[in-house]
Amino acid sequence: MTYEDAPALAASVQQPDGVPERLHQQIDFILEVDRLKTIVRRSPLLSADRRENDAEHSWHLALMTLVLAEYADEPVDVSKTLALVLVHDLVEIYAGDTFLYDTTGAADQEEREQRAARRLFAMLPADQHSRFRALWDEFEARKTPEARFAKAMDRLQPLLLNFANKGGTWRTPGVTDADVRARKSVIGDASAPLWEYAQKVIDMGAANGWVARQKHAE
Amino acid sequence: MTYEDAPALAASVQQPDGVPERLHQQIDFILEVDRLKTIVRRSPLLSADRRENDAEHSWHLALMTLVLAEYADEPVDVSKTLALVLVHDLVEIYAGDTFLYDTTGAADQEEREQRAARRLFAMLPADQHSRFRALWDEFEARKTPEARFAKAMDRLQPLLLNFANKGGTWRTPGVTDADVRARKSVIGDASAPLWEYAQKVIDMGAANGWVARQKHAE
Numbered sequence: 542m543t544y545e546d547a548p549a550l551a552a553s554v555q556q557p558d559g560v561p562e563r564l565h566q567q568i569d570f571i572l573e574v575d576r577l578k579t580i581v582r583r584s585p586l587l588s589a590d591r592r593e594n595d596a597e598h599s600w601h602l603a604l605m606t607l608v609l610a611e612y613a614d615e616p617v618d619v620s621k622t623l624a625l626v627l628v629h630d631l632v633e634i635y636a637g638d639t640f641l642y643d644t645t646g647a648a649d650q651e652e653r654e655q656r657a658a659r660r661l662f663a664m665l666p667a668d669q670h671s672r673f674r675a676l677w678d679e680f681e682a683r684k685t686p687e688a689r690f691a692k693a694m695d696r697l698q699p700l701l702l703n704f705a706n707k708g709g710t711w712r713t714p715g716v717t718d719a720d721v722r723a724r725k726s727v728i729g730d731a732s733a734p735l736w737e738y739a740q741k742v743i744d745m746g747a748a749n750g751w752v753a754r755q756k757h758a759e
Numbered sequence: 760m761t762y763e764d765a766p767a768l769a770a771s772v773q774q775p776d777g778v779p780e781r782l783h784q785q786i787d788f789i790l791e792v793d794r795l796k797t798i799v800r801r802s803p804l805l806s807a808d809r810r811e812n813d814a815e816h817s818w819h820l821a822l823m824t825l826v827l828a829e830y831a832d833e834p835v836d837v838s839k840t841l842a843l844v845l846v847h848d849l850v851e852i853y854a855g856d857t858f859l860y861d862t863t864g865a866a867d868q869e870e871r872e873q874r875a876a877r878r879l880f881a882m883l884p885a886d887q888h889s890r891f892r893a894l895w896d897e898f899e900a901r902k903t904p905e906a907r908f909a910k911a912m913d914r915l916q917p918l919l920l921n922f923a924n925k926g927g928t929w930r931t932p933g934v935t936d937a938d939v940r941a942r943k944s945v946i947g948d949a950s951a952p953l954w955e956y957a958q959k960v961i962d963m964g965a966a967n968g969w970v971a972r973q974k975h976a977e
Contacts, residue, residue, distance in 0.1 A: 550805055554923045557959035564956060567826050572923055574822060576806040578815045587768055588794040597796045600818035603845050604792060608785050608887065620838030627821050627841075669826065705772045705790055738782060741775035 543580070543637040545657070549573050549664070563666050570664040576634045583640050583710045584699040593702070595630045595638065602626035602694040609694070612732045615686040625691040628673055629680045632657035641699075641724050642716050683730070693731035697739060700725055704742045704751075711752035718747040719755035761798070761855040763875070767791050767882070781884050788882040794852045801858050801928045802917040811920070813848045813856065820844035820912040827912070830950045833904040843909040846891055847898045850875035859917075859942050860934050901948070911949035915957060918943055922960045922969075929970035936965040937973035 551569035560568070580595040603626050610619050630638075635657035639646040662674045679688045700721075703709030711721060721743050729736035746752045769787035778786070798813040821844050828837050848856075853875035857864040880892045897906050918939075921927030929939060939961050947954035964970045 550923070554805075557956075557963045560956060560959065561952075564830075564952070568919065568956075571819075571823055571826060571919065572805055575804055575819070575920070577818075578804055578811070579807045586793055586796055587772075587790055589797045593796070594815070596815040596818045597812070600795075600814045600821070600845065601789075601793070603818070603821060603841070605789055607842060607845065607891075608789060608883070612782075620841065623821070623838065623841050623845075624825060627818065627825065665826070673825075701786065701790065702793070705768070734779075734782065738775075738778060738786075741778065745775045 543633070543635055544576055545635045545637075545653075550575065551664075566664060566666050567669070570661075573661070573664060574631060574634065577631060580630070580633045580638055582638050582699075583713075584702045585706045585709045587702055587705045595633055598698065599627055599630055601698055602629075602691070605694050605698060606691070609697075609732075609735065610690070612734045613686060613690045614732055615689075617686045617690045621685075621687040622691050622694075624676050625680045625687055626694055628676045629691060629695065631661055631673075632677065635660055640710070642710070642713055642720060683727070686731070689727075689731040693728040693735060696725050696728050697735060700739055700742060704746055707749070708746070708751035711746060717753045717755040718743055721746075721752055761851070761853055762794055763853045763855075763871075768793065769882075784882060784884050785887070788879075791879070791882060792849060792852065795849060798848070798851045798856055800856050800917075801931075802920045803924050803927045805920055805923045813851055816916065817845055817848055819916055820847075820909070823912050823916060824909070827950075827953065828908070830952050831904060831908045832950055833907075835904045835908045839903075839905040840909050840912075842894055843898045843905055844912055846894045847909060847913065849879055849891075850895065853878055858928070860928070860931055860938060901945070904949070907945075907949040911946040911953060914943050914946050915953060918957055918960060922964055925967070926964070926969035929964060935971045935973040936961055939964075939970055 549569065551572045554572060556565055578594055578596040582593045582595060582598055584593045586593055603623050606619065606622050606626060610617055632654045636653040639650045658674060658677055662670045665673060679685055680691055683689050683692050703711050725739050728739050747754050767787065769790045772790060774783055796812055796814040800811045800813060800816055802811045804811055821841050824837060824840050824844060828835055850872045854871040857868045876892060876895055880888045883891060897903060898909055901907050901910050921929050943957050946957050965972050
């Protein structure tokens with residue numbers, strides 16, 4: 542599910558007369574991002590028998606940031622980190638969710654997301670267009686402590702859901718514990734204690750048969 | 760749907776050996792709040808034919824805060840405001856969502872929410888228990904500029920969804936434009952321009968027949 546070829550939601554909503562242009566643009570953007578609630582991810586919820594959507598996921602990352610920021614190896618600006626996780630998945634409204642272990646989808650992911658970012662953030666007034674675009678670029682580049690920590694939350698959250706669900710997407714055919722470890726290692730770029738915890742979780746998952754063990758060449 | 764009588768989700772999740780007590784408590788809390796994704800509100804989405812849940816709603820408020828903070832009548836600390844909206848509905852995991860126009864449910868709402876807050880925040884380490892509890896109390900008390908702005912977001916967001924849906928919960932039998940105006944007036948405690956916009960939206964809804972007009976006594 543993506544809205545790549547769909548007109549903006551605001552196109553079907555007539556606003557009252559006399560709304561200032563700047564506020565009108567902002568309201569149109571706020572309506573458009575309602576679509577994030579319908580972009581379904583692979584991760585299962587723990588609390589219900591369905592998959593998670595991007596809006597729920599983004600909220601969960603923000604709450605995790607409030608709880609876990611103390612584990613960042615380098616000091617992080619929590620406010621900036623919150624903005625990064627709240628905004629990081631917005632481009633999926635037009636680009637769709639790319640599954641972490643889908644190497645085919647990953648091939649053109651960057652191009653699709655760049656196109657989506659150009660379209661979505663241009664709905665905002667120019668100054669906010671720049672600011673939101675910069676937040677998304679910062680998250681993607683992972684060159685600041687805040688972006689590294691935001692990315693760690695983004696990788697830790699589905700790990701917790703999969704683990705608590707005794708497998709979840711770890712059971713996808715072809716995925717092994719070595720794949721999980723490789724994809725999750727960015728947690729270690731932000732937080733030694735959280736990476737240590739994540740590795741314990743992956744080890745326990747492999748020991749319990751919730752994720753296949755990588756076979757070693759003889 | 761509430762989890763008032765259900766054991767914590769973490770009770771069914773065995774953690775790996777050797778996880779520090781503090782982190783263990785934090786992870787248990789992060790798993791428990793997954794339940795917010797299943798607390799369904801009355802408001803319809805704009806992007807799909809279903810109602811919104813509390814996690815999606817909380818994310819939307821946070822994003823609106825990033826976009827609309829400039830309209831606050833008094834300067835607000837955006838970071839604090841984000842924390843308030845991210846945390847404000849957590850108690851509904853155990854207390855349930857009380858519909859804005861449900862005067863019966865409102866009667867014991869405070870008692871149910873107080874009980875829920877005591878249970879939920881106690882899952883966290885003591886310092887974070889105090890901090891999260893204080894955030895929730897601050898939101899409820901509406902005595903700081905941040906709490907007033909967070910509350911304004913909480914009232915403006917469903918207004919936008921109802922309006923864009925040409926009625927939504929405004930069509931609930933017995934609800935009139937005067938009720939909507941009365942319940943939404945707290946927006947004006949935080950932002951004159953957003954309250955001006957909200958009133959235009961309510962007027963247009965009444966003019967279009969999306970909400971019943973209050974009958975005046977002769």
